[in-house]
Amino acid sequence: MDDDVLRRAHPDLSLGALDRKMGIRVLEASADRVVATMPVETNTQSFGLLHGGAMASLAEAVGSWAAVIHAGPGRTVVGVDLSATHHRSAREGVVTATADALHRGSSLATYEVVVRDEQDRRLCTARMTSFILAPRPAG
Numbered sequence: 001m002d003d004d005v006l007r008r009a010h011p012d013l014s015l016g017a018l019d020r021k022m023g024i025r026v027l028e029a030s031a032d033r034v035v036a037t038m039p040v041e042t043n044t045q046s047f048g049l050l051h052g053g054a055m056a057s058l059a060e061a062v063g064s065w066a067a068v069i070h071a072g073p074g075r076t077v078v079g080v081d082l083s084a085t086h087h088r089s090a091r092e093g094v095v096t097a098t099a100d101a102l103h104r105g106s107s108l109a110t111y112e113v114v115v116r117d118e119q120d121r122r123l124c125t126a127r128m129t130s131f132i133l134a135p136r137p138a139g
Contacts (some may be wrong), residue, residue, distance in 0.1 A: 005029050010069045019061055022054060027096075031070035034062040034099045034111075040090045049089040055097075055124040056084045059113040062099040063128025067109035070101070076133040077109070084126040093118045099128065107132050 006013035009029035022043055028035040036058065043054035060082050067077045095118075099111040108131060115124040 006065060011073055013065060013068060018057065022057065024058060024061060029065060029069060031066060031104060032101045034066040035096065036062050037094050037096050039094050040092050048091055050091070050095065050123070052084070052086045055086065055095070055115050056082060056126065058095070058097045058115060059084055059124065059126035060128055062097045063111040063113050063126070064130060066099045066101065066111050067130035067132065070104045070109050071132045074135045077130045078133065079128065080131045081129040082126060084124055086124050088121065088123050090117045090123060095123060102127070
């Protein structure tokens, strides 16, 4: 299902190994917006709280997928900046990350990513910027 959502948006996209280990599920995917969920239970730090690195990884994933969709087939996208502010954490349930386009240019794409808990409380606000490489010449 998750790979299908991504592939409908871009033929080369699918979940990576880390995305699968973290239990990420993609609900919506377009160049303007990507929405995905992740369970808290398997992504906690030693005190039982949702790990900040897990939220940052989720933010980078949804922002990167949106940038790849924006760039289109045949283009390579690399992340160049991720900034995340953690407002609160969670101990259980599922969190939802939404990446919304801030800038979609020919060489840079920037997304604001908000991670929320099941009570719609903001846990994390991130900004993800990707560099879009020029397509390689054939041959």
